[in-house]
Amino acid sequence: MSSDQPFVTDDTQVLTETRDARMTGEAPGATDDRFNSKLREAFGSSPFILTKFDKFMNWVRGSSMFMLQFGIACCSIEMMHTYAVKHDLDRFGAGVPRASPRQADVIIVPGTIVSKFAPRMKRVYDQMPEPKFVVGMGNCTISGGPFQQGYNVIKGAEEVIPVDIHIPGCPPRPEALIYGVAKLQERIANGESAPVVVKPYELEQFGDLDRDEIVDQLAAQIDEDDLVMRYNWADSP
Amino acid sequence: MSLEQPRDAAAVERTLGDELETLLGDRVLGREEHVNAPGFVIRPGDVQDVLFRLRDEAGFDHLSCVTAQEYEDRYESIYHLKKYADPTQEVSVVVPTDKENPVSQSAEPVYRTADWHEREAYDLVGIKYEGHPDLRRILLPETWQGHPLSLDYDQDRPQVVPLREHANPLHEDHADEQDADTMYINVGPHHPATHGVLHLKCILDGEQVVDVESDIGYLHRCEEQMAQQGTYRYQIMPYPDRWDYISAGLLNEWAYARAAEDLADIDVPEYAQVVRTMGAELCRIAAHMLAVGTFALDVYGDFTAIFMYAIRDREKAQNILEDLTGQRLMFNYFRLGGVVWDLPEPREEFFEKIRDFLDDLPEALEEYHDLITGNEILQARTIDTGVLPPDVAKSYGATGPVARGSGIDYDLRRDDPYGYYDELDWDVAVEDGCDNFARLLVRLREVEESAKIIDQCVDLLEDWPEDERTIQSNVPRTLRPDDDKEIYRAVESAKGELGIYIRADGTDKPARFKIRSPCFSNLQTLPEMSNGEYVPDLIASLGSLDIVLGEVDR
Secondary structure, three states, rough: OOOOOOOOOOHHHHHHHHHHHHHHHHOOOOOOOOOHHHHHHHHOOOOOOOOOOOHHHHHHHOOEEEEOOOOOHHHHHHHHHHHOOOOOOHOOOOOOOOOOOHHHHHHHHHOOOOOOOOHHHHHHHHHOOOOOOOEHHHHHHHHHHHOOOOOOOOOHHHHHHHHHEEEEEOOOOOHHHHHHHHHHHHHHHHHOOOOOOOOOOOEEEHHHEEEEEEHHHOOOOOOOOOEEEEEHHHOOO | OOOOOOHHHHHHHHHHHHHHHHHHHHEEEEEOOOOOOEEEEHHHHHHHHHHHHHOOOOOOOOEEEEEEEEEEOOEEEEEEEEOOOOOOOEEEEEEEEHHHHHEOOOOOOOOOOHHHHHHHHHHHOOOOEEOOOOOOOOOOOHHHOOOOOOOOOOOOOOOOEEEOOOOOOOOOOOOOOOOOOOEEEEEOOOHHHHHHOOOOEEEOOOOEEEEEEEEEEOOOOOOHHHHHHOOOOOOOOHHHHHOOOOOHHHHHHHHHHHHHHHHHOHHHOHHHHHHHHHHHHHHHHHHHHHHHHHHHHHHHHOOOOHHHHHHHHHHHHHOOOHHHOOOOOOOOOOOOOOOOOOOOOOOOHHHHHHHHHHHHHHHHHHHHHHHHOOOOOHHHHHHOOOOOOHHHHOOOOOOOHHHOOOOOOHHHHHHHHOOOOOHOOOOOOOOOOHHHHHHHHHHHHEEEEHHHHHHHHHHHHHOOOOOHOOOOOOOOOOOOOOOOOEEEEEEEEEEEEEEEEEEOOOOOOOOOEEEEHHHHHHOOOOHHHOOEHHHHHHHHHHHHHHHHHHHOOO
């Protein structure tokens, strides 16, 4: 770009000129037929919109989300308050808690995840139909929160399932949860789905684990084809 | 409410100790003086003998807590005994076991509640109990390696946790299709009626419960380890809020404050005690509101009216608490020696807000009685279901509304007074129905009593002279209670007796911090209430126990 042309940030003039040119058919090249299209001829004066089917579906998903009724710890109390009077998450099209994962689109993970619960949570998440979204509520789902140094505490929900939105707080206020859910709806409407994350803890069959000292010790207690989760505490954050 | 003269507690304790020593004779190997009670050291083989004597001849009918800990040279189990008739009479039975082979006799034949307490001690510390009916891990997964609160535990060691799908322990019995009515169902750990992450393994005969076993530990987040890693002065206080998280924060903080203040000889100014009492009772109202709301939700699935009403009243209490403490749920408002700050300014407005809440409360309670206790459906579901006779409740160490619903007149606020309770005029709500309905009534009546207490506290605070509003006494920045000083202290939380055992080792962190959770003991009574009843009654009984898994698992 040559230096005598100033860098223009205000493009209203350009846009206005382009629109006028298209409407009057004076644009260089061809006439834009959006304003005098065949569709308009067909529909007459009745209003219509054009959109992509994907975009429509994303809008639908974001506008009517079925939450899984899933309580773990302290945050679930604030989550109940968010569903109930005063905060009423239902106003945003996201307030019907579903008791079964098979009917739910969104799982709010409200609390500390410990070693015994993580495989069960993973199973519940796996049972939800696609597309599914995860809201991590509270510091425990980010890093383990105040219990991070505990011998039994998973250092964040992202170790087990992918999380779309993290809401910090201990616990987050209902307003914060509503904001987080609204952000999730925005992301869904924009067609952004869950990012792929590294998941160190996965359910696997006991027989597939590396034969080390611990596995040898447990061999008498656990069947080969039982699902297990193996925690490498030393490697977790 | 009697206004007792302050007694010379140490003298009473000494005579009690001497009497008991005579009773136990040569089974006593030595005496220990804990801050709260005399302690008797006994042999691991004499546990049942000693406890039977203390229970039957000295009247210690309440095994409040079992603390297990590891020293450099030995393991130790402490049985904290009390009397339901007078909880200020306490005794600790100390059972040292040797390091190489820590085996001790089980107390389960004496007190049923010892079942779970000893399982927990085995799970976390590694002491084995001889004669225990079912010594398995309780909080950690069965496949866990090592005992995390023992001294040589390596936290970085990998662990494997299994998840067996479609497990059916009755499968073998069903192989011949003879007994098709008997079935096995899991309730939880993710289920709306379990109030959190509780797993119930039920065996049903048709619609009747043959046996139910609670599988807990899905929220065991190492609260005791966290407290042992924190310093007395500031770092422990945030954690009690998270044990019983149903807004009972201040009640729990008081448990720690009371134990640590008695341990380190800290005085609390009278003004701070009144503020504490008021805040704690607001918490109790909020906690009971949720208990009532979710109970109605469990019993007839009413998500629309009662649950919302209960949440509405909770919101009001939470708004007041937020004005007072700055937080909605995790208050962190108490400090050792007082509270963190004074009431919010302008005080008149704050008092006005509380008064408005209290003025609306009778009408709201009447509404609850119309909707809940006066409702025929609920009565049909709750009266004479989940029956818990008083002697069974005592044997399981049940406390709080669960005990008071079984006609046990036991409330630490009156019987072992702390704070400002003994200066105020209120009653202990007791119902002798022993069923789900009685427990519900106790909670609703306790809300009324709490309102009475708050009302009197507001009166006191309004007239408190401005220059005498001391919110905290002088407390050293770093607290180092004397080496080997031990204390077990309890308060009446929303669910019952919440006790804390602390052993100091001369540093600024506790060497052992044990939490006696009321829900842990109360949940143990579930099979007694449910076996032989219908499945829906099991759900109602569970709701009436009002457990919080954060406190059960800790």
